Amino acid sequence: MRVTLLIAWREYLENVKTKGFWIGVLLVPIVFFMIFHISTRLATATPTRYYLLIDQTGQYADSVETAIRREHQRRVMQDFMRYLQENRSDTANLAISNEPANQMDQLLDDFGNDEVAALDDWLSNGGLAFALQMARPYLRPDTPDFEEPRQQFIAAVPPPELDITAPAETIVETLRPFLKGEKRLQVGDNNVSLFALILIPAEVNNDIVRPMAAMGGLPADSGTRGVQYWAGNLTDTRLSNAIQTSINNAIRQQEYIDRNIDVNAVRDVQRTRLPVSRMDPGKVAGDEQVSVADTFRQWAPMGFVYLIFISLMQSVQYLLSNTIEEKSNRIIEVLLASVTPGELMMGKLLGIGATGITTILAWLASFFAFIQLYQTIETTMIVQILDVLLGSDLIPYFVFYYLCCYTLYAGIFLAIGSLCNTLKEAQSLMMPLMMVMMVPILTMSFIAQDPNGTMARVMSWIPLFTPFTMMNRAAAQPPMIDVVGTTVLLVVTTITVLWLSGRVFRQGILRTGQPPRIIELWRMLRRRST
Amino acid sequence: MSSTVLSLSNVSKRYGDFTAVNRINLSIPKGSVYGFLGPNGAGKTTTIRMILDIIRPDEGEIEVLGCKSAMQVRDRIGYLPEEKGLYKKMKVWAIISYFATLKGIHRKDAKLRAFELLEQYGLKDFANSTVESLSKGMGQKVQVLSSIAHNPELVILDEPFSGLDPVNQEVLEQLIRDLKNNGQTVIFSTHIMQHAERLCERLLLITQGSKVFDGTVDEARAIIPRRVILECQNDVMALADLEGVLSVSETFVGGEGRIPGTRQWELYVKEHTNPQLILQHCFQNGISLSRFDFTQTSLHDVFVHLVGQEAREHNFR
Ligand SMILES: Nc1ncnc2c1ncn2[C@@H]1O[C@H](COP(=O)(O)OP(=O)(O)OP(=O)(O)O)[C@@H](O)[C@H]1O
Ligand SMILES: [Mg+2]
Numbered sequence: 028m029r030v031t032l033l034i035a036w037r038e039y040l041e042n043v044k045t046k047g048f049w050i051g052v053l054l055v056p057i058v059f060f061m062i063f064h065i066s067t068r069l070a071t072a073t074p075t076r077y078y079l080l081i082d083q084t085g086q087y088a089d090s091v092e093t094a095i096r097r098e099h100q101r102r103v104m105q106d107f108m109r110y111l112q113e114n115r116s117d118t119a120n121l122a123i124s125n126e127p128a129n130q131m132d133q134l135l136d137d138f139g140n141d142e143v144a145a146l147d148d149w150l151s152n153g154g155l156a157f158a159l160q161m162a163r164p165y166l167r168p169d170t171p172d173f174e175e176p177r178q179q180f181i182a183a184v185p186p187p188e189l190d191i192t193a194p195a196e197t198i199v200e201t202l203r204p205f206l207k208g209e210k211r212l213q214v215g216d217n218n219v220s221l222f223a224l225i226l227i228p229a230e231v232n233n234d235i236v237r238p239m240a241a242m243g244g245l246p247a248d249s250g251t252r253g254v255q256y257w258a259g260n261l262t263d264t265r266l267s268n269a270i271q272t273s274i275n276n277a278i279r280q281q282e283y284i285d286r287n288i289d290v291n292a293v294r295d296v297q298r299t300r301l302p303v304s305r306m307d308p309g310k311v312a313g314d315e316q317v318s319v320a321d322t323f324r325q326w327a328p329m330g331f332v333y334l335i336f337i338s339l340m341q342s343v344q345y346l347l348s349n350t351i352e353e354k355s356n357r358i359i360e361v362l363l364a365s366v367t368p369g370e371l372m373m374g375k376l377l378g379i380g381a382t383g384i385t386t387i388l389a390w391l392a393s394f395f396a397f398i399q400l401y402q403t404i405e406t407t408m409i410v411q412i413l414d415v416l417l418g419s420d421l422i423p424y425f426v427f428y429y430l431c432c433y434t435l436y437a438g439i440f441l442a443i444g445s446l447c448n449t450l451k452e453a454q455s456l457m458m459p460l461m462m463v464m465m466v467p468i469l470t471m472s473f474i475a476q477d478p479n480g481t482m483a484r485v486m487s488w489i490p491l492f493t494p495f496t497m498m499n500r501a502a503a504q505p506p507m508i509d510v511v512g513t514t515v516l517l518v519v520t521t522i523t524v525l526w527l528s529g530r531v532f533r534q535g536i537l538r539t540g541q542p543p544r545i546i547e548l549w550r551m552l553r554r555r556s557t
Numbered sequence: 558m559s560s561t562v563l564s565l566s567n568v569s570k571r572y573g574d575f576t577a578v579n580r581i582n583l584s585i586p587k588g589s590v591y592g593f594l595g596p597n598g599a600g601k602t603t604t605i606r607m608i609l610d611i612i613r614p615d616e617g618e619i620e621v622l623g624c625k626s627a628m629q630v631r632d633r634i635g636y637l638p639e640e641k642g643l644y645k646k647m648k649v650w651a652i653i654s655y656f657a658t659l660k661g662i663h664r665k666d667a668k669l670r671a672f673e674l675l676e677q678y679g680l681k682d683f684a685n686s687t688v689e690s691l692s693k694g695m696g697q698k699v700q701v702l703s704s705i706a707h708n709p710e711l712v713i714l715d716e717p718f719s720g721l722d723p724v725n726q727e728v729l730e731q732l733i734r735d736l737k738n739n740g741q742t743v744i745f746s747t748h749i750m751q752h753a754e755r756l757c758e759r760l761l762l763i764t765q766g767s768k769v770f771d772g773t774v775d776e777a778r779a780i781i782p783r784r785v786i787l788e789c790q791n792d793v794m795a796l797a798d799l800e801g802v803l804s805v806s807e808t809f810v811g812g813e814g815r816i817p818g819t820r821q822w823e824l825y826v827k828e829h830t831n832p833q834l835i836l837q838h839c840f841q842n843g844i845s846l847s848r849f850d851f852t853q854t855s856l857h858d859v860f861v862h863l864v865g866q867e868a869r870e871h872n873f874r
Contacts, residue, residue, distance in 0.1 A: 033658055041646060356642035361704070364609045364636035365659040367628060537611065 030366050034374025035381065042345055042382040051341060052386050056393040076222035077183040077214060078266060081191050081198060083229035086281075087254075087274050091225065094273030095180050097146070098265070102176050104149050104158075111162055114170040180266055183212050183221060195228045199257065206257055223258035223266055227274075235278060327416060328499045329475045331425045334387065335432055335494060336468055342383045342433060343440050347453050349375065350444030350536075359536055368533040376437050383433060424501040427514075432494035435521045436464070442528035445535035446542045456542055467495030478503030487513045490520035527552055561620075562587045562711055562742045563608065568617030569766075570603050577603045579766040580617070585744065585759070587710075590737050592757035593746035594856075596864050600766040601746040602639050605715050608744075609636055622711060632661040635709035639716050639746075641700050645689040650675060652688060653703040660707035667706065674702045678728055694721050701729065705736065712736055714745040718752055730756060750856040760856075764864040778854045781862045782825040785835060788848035793822050799838055801830030819847060 042048055082088040149158065159173060185191055189201050204210040205221040212221050234252040254274055256267045283290050353359045362371055416422060439460060447453040467486070474483045478500040486496040487505070493513045497505070534551045535543075543551065565583040569576065578600040585591050593601045606612045608619060610627040622630040643652055653671035658664055675684045680698060688696060697720055705712055714733075718726050733756055736743050747753055753760060753774075760777055762770035770777060782803055787793060797805040803825040824835070832851040839846055 029661075030659055033655075037655055041644070044646075352644075356645065357638065357640035358642045358644060360606075360611065360638035360640065361636060361642075361656065361700070362659075363611050364627070364634065364638070365631055365656065 031370045031374045031377065034366065034371060035376075035378035038349060038375055038378025039381045039385075041349070042379065043385060048382070048386075052389045053393070055337065056390055056397065059394075060397055075177055076180050076263075076266065077212060077219045078180055078223040078225060079183050079185055079202070079212075079221060080225045080227075081185065082227040083192065084227055084231055086232075087227050087277055090273045090277035091270055092182070094269045095182075095266075097150070098180070098269050099176075099178055100150060100154060101146050102179070103155055104146060106176050107155060107158055107173060110173050111166075114166045115162075180222075181214070183214050183219065186210075186212060192229075195226055195255065198226060199224070199255070202257070206259055208259065222260065223256060225270055226255040226257065228255070326475065327421055328424075328501045329471055331421065331428075331501075332467065332471055332495050332499050334390075334425070335429050335498060336464070338383045338387055338429070339432060339436055339464070341386060342379050342437060343457075345379045345382060346375065346437055346440040347444045347447075347457070348450060349379070350441055351447055351450055351453060354445070354536065355448050363536070368536055369529055371536075372441055372529055372532045375441060376434065379437065380430075380433055387429075419502075421501055424498060428494035428498045431517050431521055435490065435494070435517070435524055436460075438521070438525040438528035442531040442535065445532040446538065446548075448539065452542050463491055467492050467499075471495070471499060474499045479505055484509060488516065490517050493517045530554070560587050561585065562622060563744070564620045565604075565608070566618045568604070568607060568614045568619060570600075570607060570612070571615050576766050578607070578614070578763075581763065581766075581768050583761060583768070583771060585742065587742055588737065588740050589742060589758045590733060590756050591742070591744045592753040592760045593744065593763070594748075594750070594753060594760055594860060595746075595763040597748075598765075599763045599864075601763065602715055603766075604763070605639075605713055605744075605746065608713065609634065632707065633710045635660075635704040635707065635712040637701055637704045637714040637717055641697050641720075643688045643696060643700055643703075645687065647688055648685055649680065649688060649691070649699050650684045653699065653706050656703040657706040660709070662707050670706050671702075674706060678702060678732060694725055697721065698725060698728070701732065705732075708739075708741070710741060712741055712743045714743065716747060717745055718747055718749055726752070750860055754856045762860070762863060769863050770859075774856065777856060777859050779828055780859055781854055782827065783830070783854055784852070784858075785824040785826060785832060786848065786850035787822040787824065787835075787839075787846060788819050789822075789839075789844050789846050790818050790820065791844045792820075793839070793844060795842075796822075796824060796835060796838060799834060801827045801834065803827060821848075 080088055080091055082091075152158070155173075155175065186201075186205070189198065191198065193201075202221070202224050205212060206224060208220050211218040213219075231253060254270070256270060258267070280290060283293055353362065366374070440457065443453055443456045443460075447456060470482065470486065474480075474486070474496055477483060483496060483500055483505075486492045487500065487509055489496075490513075494517065497510070497513055500509075531548070531551050534554070561584050563583070563585040565581050568578060568581045570578040581600075581604060593604070595601050603612070607614045608621060608627060610619075610621075619625070619627075621627045622633055624630045627634055647655070650668065650671040653674060654664070654667040657667035657670060662670065672681075672684060675681050678698065680695065680702070683691060683695065683699075688699070691699065697717075701714065701717055704714070717729055721729060730752065733743050733745070745756075757774060759773055760770065761768065762777070770780070794805055796802055805822060805824050808821045808823050826832075826835075835851075836846075836849060
C-alpha cells in the first residue's frame with residue numbers, strides 16, 4: 028500500500044508539473060467563458076434595423092407601428108425586471124413590507140408566469156416611467172441608473188425619388204438597390220442600410236382570405252398577394268412576425284365591427300386564460316411546480332456526462348503515455364524489481380485519477396472565480412442553479428459514476444498501454460474503445476429527452492455505458508431496479524476488468540516487440556503468470 | 558559466518574522450444590563479489606531476471622536471502638537492469654531518492670542519502686539537473702547510485718560497465734569495492750574480462766544457457782595451461798622434452814617491424830612449472846631469444862577457450 032501511494036504520488040506530481048496539464052486545465056474554462064461572453068454580447072449587440080413601411084391603404088400603418096413599439100416595450104420590461112432583481116435592496120423589502128413592495132413582487136411574479144399579461148399591465152400602468160418611480164425606494168442606494176435598451180427597429184423615411192402612390196412593382200424596383208445594400212438611406216444625419224420594406228398595396232383588402240370564400244378554392248393567379256415583406260435577411264424573423272400578427276389583428280378588428288360584434292367583448296374573451304403550470308410528479312405536494320432551476324436540473328446531468336467524458340479523455344492520455352514512457356525507457360524493469368506489477372498498476376490508476384480530480388476541481392475553482400468577477404443576471408442565476416445542484420443528489424451520483432467510469436476505463440487503457448511500446452501502436456489498439464466511448468456522447472441528448480425510454484434503459488445495462496447513461500438519467504428518477512441493478516453490474520464489471528487488466532498488465536509490461544494479436548491476448552487473459 | 562545469500566538449484570527457463578537457461582545450479586556466499594560471464598545470448602540476463610522474480614523459472618528453485626521469492630525481500634536487494642532508463646523529466650537527486658523510498662527508506666533520509674552518494678561519486682554538480690540533460694554514461698552512473706541508495710544486502714548489476722569511459726569504469730570498480738568492504742554482496746555480469754579479473758572472487762561462466770564454469774578466478778585460470786611465447790631465429794621443438802612443458806608449436810603471425818627470419822613459438826606448460834628452466838635451457842643451447850613472454854593466463858583466454866568455439870558457432874547459427 029505504501030509503495031502504491033508512493034507511485035501514485037510521483038505519477039501525480041509528474042503530471043501536475045507539466046505545462047500541458049495546466050494549459051488543459053485553463054483552456055476549458057477559457058473557452059467556456061468566451062462562448063458565454065460572446066453569446067451574451069451577441070444577444071445585446073444586434074444592430075438597429077431600419078425598415079420602410081409604405082401603406083397605400085392608410086389602414087394598417089398604425090397597427091404595425093404599435094406592434095413594433097410593443098415589441099420594444101417588451102424588451103424594456105425584460106431589462107427592467109432584470110435591473111430590479113439585481114438591484115433591489117432586501118433590507119428595505121423586509122422593513123416596509125407594504126403595498127408597493129408586494130406590488131413589485133407581483134410584477135416579478137406575473138412577469139415570470141405570463142409575459143403577455145404582464146406586458147399589458149406594464150403598458151396600461153404607464154410603462155417604464157411609472158415602474159421606475161414605483162421601484163425607486165426599494166433599490167439599493169448605490170444602484171446605477173436604468174439604461175433603456177436601444178430601439179431594434181426604426182422606421183426610415185422613403186428616399187425622395189420614391190413615389191409612394193406608384194404601383195407596387197415600381198416601388199419595389201425603385202427600392203431594390205436599397206434592399207440589396209447597393210444604396211443607402213438617409214435617416215437624420217446618418218446613412219443607413221435598409222433592412223426591410225413592408226409594402227401594403229392599395230388593393231390589399233381584395234386579398235383577404237375568408238374561410239367561406241376559401242371553400243371555393245384559392246384564386247388561380249399565383250402572383251404576390253397580400254402584404255409584401257421584402258428583406259435580404261431571412262433569418263431575423265422578428266419584424267415579419269410582428270407585422271403579420273399586427274396586420275391580422277387589425278383586419279380582425281375591422282371584421283368584428285363589420286359584423287356588429289362587440290370588440291371589447293371579443294378582447295375580453297381573448298384575454299381570458301387558464302394558466303398551465305408544468306409539474307413534476309416526483310416532487311412533494313406543494314412543491315410540484317417546475318421552476319427554471321428544475322428545468323436546469325433536468326439538463327444538468329448532460330453537463331455532468333460531458334464533464335466525465337472530457338476528464339476521461341484527459342486521463343486516457345496520461346494513462347497511455349506514462350505507461351508507455353516507462354516501457355520504452357525501460358524504467359519498468361527497475362520498478363518491477365521494487366514493486367509488483369499490481370502495485371504499479373494501482374499506483375498509476377490512483378495517481379492519474381488524482382490528476383483528473385485535480386483538473387475538475389481546478390475547473391470548478393475557475394468557474395467560481397468567474398462568477399465572482401462577473402456579477403450579472405446570468406451569473407446570479409448560475410449561483411441559484413448551483414444551490415439547487417448542491418441540494419440535489421446529482422453531485423453524489425456524479426462522484427460515484429465518475430470514479431467507476433474512470434476506474435473501468437483506466438483498467439482497460441493501462442492494459443493497452445502495457446502491451447505497446449509506442450503511442451502509435453497504442454492508437455490502433457485503442458481505436459475500437461474510443462468508438463465505444465463516443466456512443467454515450469452521441470446518444471446523450473436522446474437519453475436526456477427520454478431518460479426512462481427503451482434506449483436509455485438498454486444502454487444503462489451495458490457496463491461500458493452505464494456511468495454515462497445513468498448519470499444522464501439521474502435527474503429523472505429512474506426505476507429502482509435500474510439504479511441498483513446497473514450499479515451492481517457496474518461495480519462487478521469494474522472489479523473484473525481491473526483483475527483481468529492486472530493479468531494483461533503483468534505480462535504485457537515486460538514485453539518488447541509488436542503488440543499481441545487477439546489470440547495472444549486471449550492467452551494472456553487466461554494464463555496466471557509468466 | 559559465511560552464509561549463502563543466493564542459491565539456484567536446477568533452474569531452467571524456456572521460451573517456446575528454445576531453452577534460454579538450462580538447469581543452472583549456483584550458490585553465492587555472503588559478502589562476495591560474483592561475476593556472471595558468458596557470450597551474448599548465453600542467458601545471463603534471463604538468470605538475473607529470474608533471481609529477481611521478474612520472470613518465473615519453468616523449473617527449479619531459487620532462494621534469495623532466505624526467501625523463495627525476491628519480492629519478499631525486495632527492500633534488501635538493489636538492481637541495475639541491462640537496459641538502463643530513468644524518468645526523463647525528474648531531477649537527478651529526486652530519482653535516486655524516489656527509488657530509495659520505494660525500497661522503504663524514509664523520504665527525508667532518502668534525500669540526504671541521494672546528495673551524499675552524488676557527492677561521493679562525483680555527480681554533485683548535476684544533482685538538480687533533469688535526467689534528460691545528462692549524457693548516457695552519466696545517466697547510467699545515476700542509475701547505479703539509485704540501485705544502491707538503500708544500502709541493499711545484495712546488489713545485482715547487469716552489465717554495469719557498458720557505456721562508461723575508462724575513468725568512470727574505475728569509479729564504478731571503486732564503488733563495487735566499497736560495497737564489498739561494507740559487507741554487501743555484489744553480483745554483476747560483464748563482457749569485459751579485466752573487470753571480472755580485478756573485482757571478482759568467484760565467477761559463473763555460462764554459454765547457451767548451461768553453466769560451464771563456476772569457481773574462483775584462480776580455478777578458472779587453472780583450466781587452461783600457462784603459456785610461454787618465445788621469439789628467436791632457431792627451431793626450439795626440442796623444448797618439448799623439458800620437464801613440465803606440455804607442448805610446443807610454431808605460431809605464424811606476421812607483423813610490422815619483425816626482424817626477418819624470426820620465428821615465434823608457443824609453449825604450454827604445467828601449472829607450477831618454473832619458467833627459469835626454459836630460459837636456462839635456451840641459454841645452454843645457444844639460442845638467442847629476442848622475446849620471452851611468460852604471462853599469467855588471462856580470463857580472456859579462459860573465456861575464449863571455454864566458449865570460443867561454441868560462441869562462434871552459436872553466432873552463426
Ligand atoms: N522474451 C523472450 N522471448 C524469447 N526469447 C528470449 C526472450 N528473452 C530472452 N530470450 C532468449 O534467451 C536467450 C538468453 O537471453 P539473455 O538476454 O539472457 O542473454 P544474455 O546472456 O544476457 O546476453 P547479452 O550478453 O547479449 O546480454 C537469448 O537467446 C534470447 O534470444
Ligand atoms: Mg544480458
